[in-house]
Amino acid sequence: MNFFNLALKFKRFPIGEAKKLLKTILNKDEAELKNYIETKKREIVNYHLKNNTFYKDFTKNANMKAWEDIPVMTKSDLQQPLKNRLSDNFSLKNIHKHKTSGSSGTPFIFAKDKFCHALTWAGFINKYAWFNINLNTSKQARFYGIPLNKKGYYKERLKDILSNRYRFSVFDLSDTQLQKNAQKFKTTKFDYINGYTSSIVQFAKYLKQKNIVLKSICPSLKACIVTSEMLFKDDKALLETQFGIPVINEYGAAELGLIAFQNKKDEWIVNNEDLFIEILDKHDNVLPIGEKGRIVVTSLYNKAHPFIRYDLGDIGSLSKQSTLKTPILESLIGRADDIIVLPSGKKAAGLTFYYITKTIIEDSGYVKEFVIEQLKLNTFKISYTGNHEINRDKLQKIREAITTYLEPGLTILFKKEKQLTRANRGKLKQFKSHL
Structure with a gap:
């Protein structure tokens, strides 16, 4: 069909x-x-x-x-x-x-x-x-993010069904989850893999640790x-x-x-x-x-x-x-994102912040630019430029989104800047880890 x-x-x-x-x-x-x-x-x-x-x-x-x-x-x-x-x-x-x-x-x-x-x-x-x-x-093995709000989640899941693909989590790159990923490849005739580079590389590193060649357990790839x-x-x-x-x-x-x-x-x-x-x-x-x-x-x-x-x-x-x-x-x-490492030991793709920062992306241009830095295992800093300070309700929504996508107990710092520091090629890197 x-x-x-x-x-x-x-x-x-x-x-x-x-x-x-x-x-x-x-x-x-x-x-x-x-x-x-x-x-x-x-x-x-x-x-x-x-x-x-x-x-x-x-x-x-x-x-x-x-x-x-x-x-x-x-x-x-x-x-x-x-x-x-x-x-x-x-x-x-x-x-x-x-x-x-x-x-x-x-x-x-x-x-x-x-x-x-x-x-x-x-x-x-x-x-x-x-x-x-x-x-x-x-059949596609898809390593992409997915909105975790009900409407966005089920919309993407429906698109997955219509597009003949199975979506793997990029929010959880722990060994436990990667083991489940490998098992899914054993039982599903995937034709190709598609998705975020960093997440797929983490999966390959896990396979290397376990001395597994994916084609050997999923010959249809x-x-x-x-x-x-x-x-x-x-x-x-x-x-x-x-x-x-x-x-x-x-x-x-x-x-x-x-x-x-x-x-x-x-x-x-x-x-x-x-x-x-x-x-x-x-x-x-x-x-x-x-x-x-x-x-x-x-x-x-x-x-x-x-x-x-x-x-x-x-x-x-x-x-x-x-x-x-x-x-x-x-x-x-071009675009390279670090892997996020959290206090629990959980890892996630840097582009996880794409889904988190959707909460501060507004058509009105309220927030013009933003960068996110991981300062410590439990501490992240969001620097942004815009017409106004982000209000308390919006800050709370961002914190809730971070808890949903990553884990609770993280310290989130916000700072409004007049101008954000750019790389020598004039491009902002959205996420940077200082670990």
């Missing part, structure tokens, strides 16, 4: 139409692709200049005679109510609405029109097929896809050894979709079908191929909300072996 396609169609995402368009794009030769990209760049800019008040205001002081003159937008530019940023003829009723992960420390709510979102999924379907993974029929956090070479080698399957590095962003995906040659192929990727210096100039700079992305199909020359906050470079048909991401200095 094609549950995944049916779920998209039920939500009125035109996945069939999107697949047809993607096939047309993939079949273009070099010259056709160049013309296609340039045409789509002009079209999306002109569309938002005509139909999006926010984007018209954003670009009003720019003299946009060439693509390079178009101003670069950042996450902070988008931290205002979503209704202010929607294009004409779009509302909450006919868009895909979602939050960014907040892994950069600068969260916001965004929108994608339904065709754009369907095209995003068509891209995932195409790339996963490189490794014989079918999103409709392949074909591949492991890691996402949301950096994958380091040593960790990739560990995963390949303990899982006995190819390990694929996926790079994406909630607001954009798939940005790059590793092929069987370990090349990180950039998505140039519905995105346009640039590498810029600190002055917004395009860098020569091979030089490291800011990854700036344009969504070529999102008519509901402009993501035009959008600075992700990541640093990377394109390979000199790149061609227009096959652009290759050579390096990425």
Whole structure:
């Protein structure tokens, strides 16, 4: 049963139409692709200049005679109510609405029109097929977080059923839980693993301790896809050894979709079908191929909300072996999260704080940026910038969320700052452990 396609169609995402368009794009030769990209760049800019008040205001002081003159937008530019940023003829009723992960420390709510979102999924379907993974029929072992409030929890569980996946906890990475994970692999014919890098690496470390190769107890496994956090070479080698399957590095962003995906040659192929990727210096100039700079992305199909020359906050470079048909991401200095270690001995993924900090992410932009530091085993500090101090009720909700997701008895310190300290590449790291 094609549950995944049916779920998209039920939500009125035109996945069939999107697949047809993607096939047309993939079949273009070099010259056709160049013309296609340039045409789509002009079209999306002109569309938002005509139909999006926010984007018209954003670009009003720019003299946009060439693509390079178009101003670069950042996450902070988008931290205002979503209704202010929607294009004409779009509302909450006919868009895909979602939050960014907040892994950069600068969260916001965004929108994608339904065709754009369907095209995003068509891209995932195409790339996963490189490794014989079918999103409709392949069973997924999912290492992602899940909301623990009743509504959010059951919504995600329903999505898991429709998407043919089983979700493992990333909030509990104790040996007891990891032993249960291994047992589940013994009794379930999983086709692939997908999820947060740090959680999956912790599982692989447990398997190494127990001298278990996952493929030997779950022969149906074909591949492991890691996402949301950096994958380091040593960790990739560990995963390949303990899982006995190819390990694929996926790079994406909630607001954009798939940005790059590793092929069987370990090349990180950039998505140039519905995105346009640039590498810029600190002055917004395009860098020569091979030089490291800011990854700036344009969504070529999102008519509901402009993501035009959008600075992700990541640093990377394109390979000199790149061609227009096959652009290759050579390096990425991106999101890496530490493992949280708690007084009870429990461990959890750093991205656990994504679910905790959802309680302080507001569409109004009340909290602009935040970083979380683990100062001691039982002590965490949340530093934030915003228009106002977080009130007592909100502080209490945050403490309750931390107790729910982690454990009781933790000391949580809050501090409002005028400005947060950034790394030398200009990016905030949402969670940092000082242990």
